[in-house]
Amino acid sequence: MTFKKDQFQAIPQLIHYALWLLFIINLTYLVYNFANIPEWHYKNILKINGFTVLIWTLVTFFSALISSFGINYLRGFKYHAKFSLLCLGFTFSIMVFVMSNHVSLLLLMWLSMGVFMSRLIGVDTKWGEAKEASKFALKFFVGGSFFLTVGVLLLAFQTEAFTLSGIISNLSAVPRGITLVAGLCIITAAIIQSAIYPFHRWLLSAMTAPTPASALMHAGFVNGSGILLALFSTVLFASNTLIILFIIGGLTAVIAQFAKLLQVNVKQKLACSTIAQMGFMIMQCGLGFFNAAVVHLILHGFYKAYLFLSAGEEIGLSKPQKPTPIKIKPSQAVIVLFFGILGAVLFSYLTGKGTELNSGIFLTLTVAITIGQATYNIVKEQCLGFFQKLILPPFLFLCGIVTYALMYKGVTMLMSDMPMVDEPIALSAIEIAFGILFLAGFFIMKLGIYRNYPWLYMKLLNLSQPYKKTVLMYKTKSL
Template sequence: MKQERPKYFPRKYFLSGSFLLGIGLLIPAVYSNSTALSRWIATLDQIPNYALLISALCIIGAALIQSAIFPFHKWLLSSMTAPTPASALMHAGFVNGSGIILTLLAPIVIASNTLDILLIIGGLTALTAQFTKLIQVNVKQRLACSTIARMGFMIMQCGLGYFNAAITHLILHGFYKASLFLSSGEEIEKLHPKAPPSIRIKWFQSVIVASFSLVGAFLFSRLTGKGMNWDSGIFLTLIAAITVGQMTYNLIKLNPLKGWQKIILPPVLFITGISIYALFYQIVTTFMTGMEVIAFPTSINPFQVAFGVVFLIGFFIMKLGTYRKIPWLYMKLLSLSQPHKKTFSTSKN
């Protein structure tokens, strides 16, 4: 029997990303005749618009590849077929770099007016990866899809101009994903297949979910100062409302609380969670003081509003399980979330 070794595709993606990042950095270096970032930023107005756009697109391309954002997500899914030490390094280490890259080079991205590209691609990736996570049966693939979704949210926050929120998200994601890794062994059990859980909730439960979402969004805005003005911070408040609503939904559907716990514990958990996030956000912002760009909220435009509506519709389609009733969509999502076929080990005579 001849054992065929799996090909390591992530190397090709990383080489491509490094090449794009090199081009993106070379352009401002040539025009400013310097390798110092401060000098680049001081001379951005002297760089032609087309050159600035090419530089920003190359930087964005490198960031998308680094964080396994669609359509460059296959390298992370394929790395899951490697032994655990290698896949853990790819999954928990290299994939996080794009948030730092985009934060350091934020002035170039802002000056080229390409933030909306990050918003759209990041938002669609976050939504699609959440879809694909729900249909996975392999624990490692589920973790990979979860990471892709988290990276999509981080890219989306960069697209909103809140680079400090993206770095905060990156740090908290490390704690969150560590807990998932440590608890993944609980998923590996010999159980008979179970019927999909019922998605339907009663009308008064919907009212509870909506109420907690609004309260969570208000508290989030008051503690962080985001969403108080008519700018891109409103989208971050929307994400907070969705997160709180999803937590409430999970508590209602799983029903782990009994009696007085249903009244006392949910508000305590939500207030504590949002307060911890606000604290981390303020700490990260403090440490970022002195950087060229910490946050650059943009004015709301019709394009962003339309995207927000699409994002909400997609989110509710996901939560209601509607995609399960559309065979072609289900199969498309399943295909998107599979590793490259040449990364599997196969045996030949």
């Protein structure tokens, strides 16, 4: 019996080393062959290209990092070995999904990702709330798999091709109505997995998962929709459904940012933040920039993994504080506006986005808002001197924008053999009107105007609540 126990204790360590080894192999191959990664096929079942290797490198890194964190965090946890095995299974399901060419394997791996993630959420089978969260999330994942299956099989039977490459090659022969239904089904599958409104509640309910599982979920799983939409970008263009992605993503980004401000639980705050970031990612897909969406999911993965793994330390150091009203002086407003415009110009120069009258303007506008917000956070700090406030913004933003531009160009190169992943679309009246509403909502949120309307406050608070059976339903019974 002791031998078996030691064996179980050794499993997390072995998986930890295996994941880091996989990451090193993937990273080495990616760097060595970056300029010209050969495309490899296996009997129309599997396909490996630059995009595949990029995602492999990312997913193995995050899994290895979270596994390393779990070695100490989950030490003594009864289900540590089970967690590590599920983490490994989840990692391989993503790796196989992204290299799947045959539709049956692709659909199976999409479902497998959901099954593994639901099991990770409910890894502690004796915790009632976690079991309920696992079952609740699994219903969404199965529903998403159903929609994806319907959409993909519609295209497969119409084109008489049961490979992803075959469907894309013969897409012009598919009737417009079928393409539209298939596009809507694929979008539904994507927004379910990314917890986009109105399918957001599963993610809010999944915070009962151990912190390493939450980190893996937010750094990897929810980002899977960006991969899915990039793989089916041609279908989305053909079905003219990009405007749906743009509107749904924009609404989610604004609403989730509002909801984040109302949360008192740090993991719920992070969950709302993830939903908002996924909204931005979906919005970028709706603009025709699937490569920008992939860059976004990469950066979000690093950012959110760090936040979840450091959440315990953040709680220990935090103190209750009253919300500080936003008050900006005229001089501060000038500095914020100046650096926002400067950042947008630099971004346009480095990436070529926003220089023409098309959807690239929205990307540049988002960069300007981000830089303006970060500039305000610097200039309002009382501990910084005048020259520090003047020097820090350009230094930080120059580094940040240059890094982003390099990543953008690198990802675009790796996705160069994929059709329709960097295709700006012409601006329409709907997009311009929604862009104005998006900006209005952003400033209403930042200025705290929503606090003056109790009905709006309560609506947002109710909208951001987890499923009732995942919150304190079982613990009192065991006392």
